[in-house]
Amino acid sequence: MNFLFRRAFFRPFTLAATAGLLAAGLSGCSARAEKDTAEAPPVVPVVTLKISSQELHRDYVADVQAVRNVEVRAQVAGFLEHIYVEEGKPVKKGQLLFRLNASAYQNKLAQARAVVASAQAQAAAVRVERDRVRLLVDKNVIAKSELALSDSKVNDAQAQIAAARAGEAAARLSLSYTLVRAPFDGVIDRIPLKMGSVVQEGTLLTTVSDLSSVFAYFDVAEGSYMDYNKAKKLHPELHPDSVHLTLANGDVYPLTGHIETAESEFNPNTGSIALKARFANPQRLLKHGASGKVRITSELPTALLLPQKAVFEVQDKNYVYVVDQSGLIHTRNFVPQARIGDSYVVKEGLKPGERVVYEGAPELRDGQLIRAKAVLLDSAAVAAQ
Numbered sequence: 001m002n003f004l005f006r007r008a009f010f011r012p013f014t015l016a017a018t019a020g021l022l023a024a025g026l027s028g029c030s031a032r033a034e035k036d037t038a039e040a041p042p043v044v045p046v047v048t049l050k051i052s053s054q055e056l057h058r059d060y061v062a063d064v065q066a067v068r069n070v071e072v073r074a075q076v077a078g079f080l081e082h083i084y085v086e087e088g089k090p091v092k093k094g095q096l097l098f099r100l101n102a103s104a105y106q107n108k109l110a111q112a113r114a115v116v117a118s119a120q121a122q123a124a125a126v127r128v129e130r131d132r133v134r135l136l137v138d139k140n141v142i143a144k145s146e147l148a149l150s151d152s153k154v155n156d157a158q159a160q161i162a163a164a165r166a167g168e169a170a171a172r173l174s175l176s177y178t179l180v181r182a183p184f185d186g187v188i189d190r191i192p193l194k195m196g197s198v199v200q201e202g203t204l205l206t207t208v209s210d211l212s213s214v215f216a217y218f219d220v221a222e223g224s225y226m227d228y229n230k231a232k233k234l235h236p237e238l239h240p241d242s243v244h245l246t247l248a249n250g251d252v253y254p255l256t257g258h259i260e261t262a263e264s265e266f267n268p269n270t271g272s273i274a275l276k277a278r279f280a281n282p283q284r285l286l287k288h289g290a291s292g293k294v295r296i297t298s299e300l301p302t303a304l305l306l307p308q309k310a311v312f313e314v315q316d317k318n319y320v321y322v323v324d325q326s327g328l329i330h331t332r333n334f335v336p337q338a339r340i341g342d343s344y345v346v347k348e349g350l351k352p353g354e355r356v357v358y359e360g361a362p363e364l365r366d367g368q369l370i371r372a373k374a375v376l377l378d379s380a381a382v383a384a385q
Contacts, residue, residue: 040371041327041368041369041370041371042363042364042370042371043370043371043373044329044357044358044360044364044370044371044372044373045357045358045359045360045372045373045374045375046323046355046356046357046358046370046372046373046374046375047307047310047355047356047358047374047375048353048354048355048374049304049305049306049346049350049351049352049353049354049355049356050304050305050352050353051302051303051304051352052303052305053299053300053301053302053303054299054300054303054305054340054345055297055298055299055300055340056297056298056299056300056303056338056340056345057295057296057297057340058224058295058296058298058338059246059293059294059295060218060219060220060293060294060295060296061218061219061291061293062216062217062218062245062277062291062292062293062294063216063217063218063289063291064214064215064216064245064286064287064288064289064290064291064292065214065215065216065217065288065289066186066209066210066211066214066215066287066288067210067211067212067213067214067215067278068184068186068208068209068210069207069208069209069210069288070183070184070207070208070209071204071207072097072180072182072183072204072205072206072207072208073202073203073204073205074100074177074180074199074200074201074202074203074205075177075201075202076100076105076174076177076178076201077198077199077200077201078100078101078102078104078105078178078198078199079100079101079196079197079198079199080098080099080100080193080194080195080196080197080198080199080205081099081100081101081102081195082098082099082195083097083098083191083194083195084096084097084098084099085097085188085191085206086188087188087189087190087191087206088187088188088189089187089188090185090186090187090188091182091185091186091187091188091208092182092185093182093183093184093185094181094182095181095182096179096180096181097180097181097182097188097205097206098179098180098205099178099179099180100177100178100179100180100199101178102175102178105171105174105175105177105178106175108171108174108175109168109171109172109174109175111171112164112167112168112170112171112172113168115164115167115168116161116164116165116167116168118164119157119160119161119163119164120161120164122157122160123154123157123158123160123161125157126150126153126154126156126157127154127157129150129153130147130150130151130153130154133146133147133149133150134147134150180205182208183208184208184210185210185212186208186209186210186211187208187209187211187284188206188207188208189206189207189208189209190206190207191205191206192204192205192206193205209287209288211281211284211286211287211288212280212281212282213278213279213280213281214278214279214281214286214288215260215276215277215278215279216243216245216257216276216277216278216279216292216294217274217275217276218274218275218277218294219267219270219272219273219274219275220272220273220274220275221271221272222266222271222272222273225262225272225273228296228298231298235299241258241259242256242257242258243256243257243258243259243277243294243295243296243297244256244257244294244295244297245257245277245279245286245292245293245294245295246292246293246294246295247290247292248290248291248292253279253285253286253292255279255280255281256279257277257278257279257294258277258278259275259276259277260276260277260278261275261276262274262275262276277294300345303340303345304345304346304350304351304352305340305343305344305345305346306320306334306336306343306344306345306346306350306356307342307343307344307358308339308342308343308344309342309358309359310356310357310358310359310361311344312361312362317333318333318334318335318336318344319331319332319333319334320332320334320350320356320357320361321356321357321361321364321366322350322354322355322356323355323356323357323370323372326369327369327370327371327372328367328368328369328370329357329364329366329367329368329370330366330367331366332349332350332356333349334346334347334348334349334350335347335348335349355372357370358375
């Protein structure tokens with residue numbers, strides 16, 4: 001009985017104790033594992049900065065205008081008697097476009113011619129009178145002052161003829177304005193009036209556009225303009241004047257344009273300057289008033305690229321974490337020159353061969369120890385370092 005009692009009494013106690021000791025051991029191991037995990041440096045993707053040859057594209061919103069775009073307006077009043085062209089059709093220089101009613105101007109021309117004839121007849125009469133006076137003066141019948149008076153009358157008659165001829169020329173010119181012709185080779189725009197409409201002097205009849213070539217006007221910020229000119233002087237072969245035009249639907253115009261001129265001053269309100277590029281337009285694809293984007297391409301033979309993911313901003317300044325040889329990260333400010341795709345072109349602040357944190361910067365702090373994993377920028381592969 002005594003033996004059975006001891007066996008029954010001690011067995012439960014031994015099992016409970018064993019379970020408690022085992023639980024305490026597992027708890028201690030877990031705590032040590034968590035401590036070790038917390039103290040281990042985090043694994044962070046890192047990229048090594050390298051120099052490469054790149055093309056830098058800058059796009060600017062452009063306003064496309066015909067090389068010549070002229071409003072055709074009536075120079076005299078009248079009725080629109082006939083329209084010889086259709087909207088949107090090409091025309092040649094001197095081609096007849098419109099005819100206004102010419103009856104009133106034909107009458108004015110006839111009146112002007114009559115005035116010329118009258119002035120000529122008057123001049124002939126005073127010349128005959130002057131000859132008669134000269135004969136009498138030679139015979140000392142009348143004083144010489146009478147001859148001087150006759151000469152002045154002849155001069156006045158000649159002036160009257162000149163004035164009458166000027167009136168005739170003005171009447172003839174007004175009559176010619178009733179026939180409206182194309183000022184140059186081009187394309188007819190919309191014709192707002194119809195035959196029979198009353199036309200006043202200065203009324204818009206249509207517009208003619210010379211689309212053999214077009215100008216693309218675009219504004220460039222002062223800083224970009226200065227940088228471009230500086231780079232062009234140092235390396236003209238890397239910064240040509242040729243540009244490309246992207247159309248409103250996203251297509252690239254097949255012909256290359258060339259920058260021709262710039263304005264002489266910067267716009268004080270926008271801090272920019274307007275440039276002009278000429279594009280040949282043999283197929284008349286580009287129209288006056290169209291929109292697009294002018295692209296200027298520059299070669300960067302020694303571009304230092306930095307992934308955009310690696311950058312974080314503090315008070316409008318750009319920073320990255322630079323990784324030293326021991327795995328410590330340090331905050332570094334840099335100045336970008338431009339953006340190409342998802343990368344920055346570094347202007348200053350970083351050097352080739354330096355390693356920077358690729359992503360995860362918000363979870364890190366300056367001076368922190370990390371375990372770096374090299375990221376290949378041209379692929380998604382990550383290699384252990």
